[in-house]
Amino acid sequence: MRSKGFIISLIITIILIVVLNNRWGQVPPAGKFFSPQLGFWQNATPVNNNYSCKLKVKGVERPVSVWFDAHLVPHIFAQDDRDAYYVQGYITARFRLWQMDLQVRAAGGDLSEVIGEKTLQYDRLQRRKGMVTDAENSLAVMEADSATKAMMDAYTAGVNAYIATLNYRKLPLEYKLLDYKPVKWTNLKTALLLKYMSDMLTGGTSDMENTNALKLLGLQQFNQMFPDYPDSLYPIIPKGTPFYKPSVSPSSIPSDSLIAVNKEAVRFQSDKRDIDNGSNNWVVNGKKTRSGAPILCNDPHLGLNLPSLWFEVQIHTPDMDVYGASLPGAPGVIIGFNNYIAWGLTNAQRDVSDYYAIRFKDASMKQYWYDSSWKNAAVKIEKINIRGHKTFYDTVAYTVFGPVMYDPSFPDTLSDHQYLALHWAAADSSDELKTMYLMNHARNFDDYKNALKYFECPGQNFAYADISGNIAIWQQGKFPVRRSMDFGKFILPGDDSLYLWHSSIPFLENPHILDPEQNFVYSANQNPTDTTYPYFYHGEFIQFRARRIYHFLNDRNNLTIEDMMKLQNDYYDGFAAEALPIMLRHLDTAGLSRASHQYLDSLRHWDLEVLPGTIKPLLFYSWWDSLYENIWSDVLNDSLHLPMPRPTDNTTIEWLIRDTTMPLVNTGYASRGGNLRSRVYDAFIKAMNAVQKLDSTGKLNWGIYRGTDIMHLARIPALSRMHLFTGGDRYTVSAIKKDHGPSWRMIVQMSNPIVAYGIYPGGQSGNPGSRYYDDFVDDWVRGKYYKLNFFSPDDSTSAEVKYKIIFVNKKE
C-alpha cells in the first residue's frame, strides 16, 4: 500500500510540475509565472524604487551620467555622441524593450512567431508590402553613411548590452505572459521601425476603391466626389506665395490612358491606415508673442497605446544638447528642440503609393509583360514562423515597380484577383536617421535645411523656430512628379515604363516658407499649397483643424504659452460649424416627438464644443452619419457590392453649401426623388430614435459614449487604460478619438532660457507593474502639461534630479 502511495504521489508531483512548467493556451507556465521570486510579481516594481546605480559596461569609453527627473525622463550626459547613443539604447531598452521587439515584429511581419496563427494574415500583408526588403535596402544606404552607421551601431550595442543582463526574473512582464524570450537587437530592426512609421503614415491607399468608383461613375463624377482642392482652402503655404518655376516638366499623359486599364473591378478592401494619423504643428514668431520669442507647438495624432509610442529623453554631449520625444528603437530625438532650434512634425498626407496591374505569363509569376516583351520577375520566398504550427511560406514576385502585393493567393483565394504590384516611396532607399541626426545637431536655418535634404518618407511638414527669431515650415519628402492630376489615384497599367515614377520633385521646390508676413506658420494635414503650385499632387487632406488654427493665430497677438495650451486643447468642431446650420435650416420640425424636440433644442444651443460632459456631439454625429448615408448610399452601394471610396465630410458639406439640390450625374440623390429636406428629416428621426434608445437613463454623454481607450500593445484590457472621459473628434484641434489622438503635446518657447512644456498619454516605463507606466494619462486627459527639464551639466544638484545612473567602462 505504501509503495503504491509513493508512486501515485510521486506521479502527481511530477504531473503537477510538468503542467505548471508549460504553457496552456493563453495561460503562461504557471509555476515560474506565479513564483514570487521569478515570475510576474518580480515586475511589481516598488513604488519607492531607487533607480540610482553604477553600471559597469564595456560599451562606453568615458563615464556617462543619466539623471532622471520626477517623470522618469532620462537626461544623458556623455563626453561624445557615440557614448550617448549607446546609453540611449541601453536606457530605452531598460524601460521599453518588449515594445521595441513587438513593434519591429509588427513592422516586418514576424508577429505569428510569438502570437500564433491569428496574426498570419497580417504578417503576410507586411511581408508582401516588401517591408523587410525595403528596410534592408534602406539599411544599406544608412550604413554607407559613417555618421548614421556610428549612431546606429552604438544604439544597437547599448540595447544588446541591456538584453545581455536579462534572465527570466528580470524579463519584461509581457515576455513572461506570452512566454518567449527577447532576441538580439540589430541595425536592421531600427531600419524596420522607421519603415513602420512610413507604413503608419503613408501606407494606406484607396487606389482599389477609386478604380471601382471610376469604372462605375466615370472620371467627371469621380472628380466631383473626390475633388483635389476644397472650396475653402487654408493651405500650409499662404495663398499668393509665389512658387519657383518648375525645373522638371512631366510629359503629360491623357487621363484616358489611365482609365483604359481599369477593366477589372477590385473585390477586396485595400490596405487602410487611419487617415487621421495626422497632427498639428504651428509656430508664431516674436512679433505675435508677449515674450518676443517664437513659440513652436506640435501634437502628432497617432494611434494611442501603452506603452506609448514616444519616450522622452534629453541627450547632452559637447556637440549637441537635445530634448524631445524619441521612438523606442531609433537613436536620437524625433520631435523636440536643442539650444538653438525647435522642430515639430505633421504628416504630409500625400499619396506616395501606387498600384500597377501586372500581366504574368502564367501563375508561376516568373515572367511579366513589360515594354512589349516578357521580363523576368524576381521571386522572394517569405518564411513566416507560426507559434504552434508549421512554418508558412509565401511567394512574392518583384517587378520593376515593386512587390506584387496582391495576387490570386492574397488577400484571399475566393475570387480570381488581379496581380497588383506596389510602388511605394518607402521602398526607395533613404536615410531618414541622417535627418534626425543633423536636426538634433542643427544650430540655424541652414542646418535645418541641410538636415531635411535626406528625408524622403514618410513626407512630413517640418515646422521650425530658432533662437534668432526665425520661423519656417517645409513639406519634405520624396514626392513623385506626377504626369497628371489623376495619375496614381487609380490602378495603373503595369506593362509600360511610361507609368513608372520617372523623377521626384526637387528638394528646393517642395512647398516651404521662411518668415512669412503673417508671422506664423502652421500645418494640420491640409493641402500644402493652393492650385498655383506647379506640380500635381493628391492625398488625403483634412481641412477643419487648419482653418481653426489659422483663425486663432491670425486673430491674436501677444500670444503666450498658455494661449498655445488653449489651442492644443481646443474642442471647437469646425465641421459641425458648417454642417449643423444647413441641417437645421432644412429640418421640418412639424410632427417631431417630444423627445426629438428636446434633442433638437439642445443642438440649436450647442456652442460646437465637443466636450465630454455633453450629449450634443453625439446628437450631431448620429444625425450627420445618418444623413451622409442618405446622401451617398445610392452611389456607394452598387449592386455588385464592390468596395467603394467614401467622399469626405468636407466635400459633402461644401457641395451642399454650393447647391442643395446636389445633382449627381448617374445615380442617387436627385433621380430617386426626395429632396434634401426629406433626407435631413429621415436622418434626424432615425438618429434621434437610436440616441433615445442608448440614452435610456438620460445621462449619456460624449465622454461615456465615445471616450478613449488606450490599449496595451498586446490588446490586453487589464493592461490598458479604458473608458477615459475625453472630448474631441477628428475635426477639433485636439483631435482625440476612441483609440487615437494627440500622442505628444509639445510647446517650446525659444527664449533665453528655452521654456518648454510637454505631455503624452502614457508614461516613461513600459512596465505595467511600474507607477511610471501610465502616470501621465490622467493629466493628459485633463489637458495639463509638464514643464520639461532641459538640464545643463550645472544642474547636478537640482532638486528636480531624482535618480542618477552612472555608466562606467568595465575596465575601470
Next chain:
Amino acid sequence: MRSILVFLLIGILSYITGLYYPWWSLAVVAFVVSLIIRQKPVASFFTAFISLFVLWSSLALFRDMANDHILGNRMSELFLQVKSPVLLAIITGFIGAIVAGFAALSASFLRTKKRVNTQAPSGDV
C-alpha cells in the same frame, strides 16, 4: 515541534533555492526535508503545503504592498476578472503549496515504506 521544524526548513530552503534555481526546486526541497525528517503522510503533506503557501503568498503580498497594488490589480483583473491582489496572492501561494505538498507526501510514503522494509523484510502487502 517536528512539524514546526519541517515547516521552517522547507520554507527557508525553498526561499534560498528559489533565488538560484528553477521554481520547481521547491519540490526537491520539500521532498528531501520530508525524507530526512519523518512525519506521517497527512502531516507531511500539510506541513509542506502550509510552508510553501505561507512563503509564496507572503512574498507575493510583500511585493504587492511595496508596489501599491499596481500590478496585483492588473494581473488579477486579467486572470480573475476582479481586482483583488490578495486573491491573486492566495492563488500564488496555492500553486507553490500544492507542488510542495505532493513532493513531501511522496517522500513521506517513501520514508514509511523504507522503514517498513527494514523492520519487516517480508513486507506488509
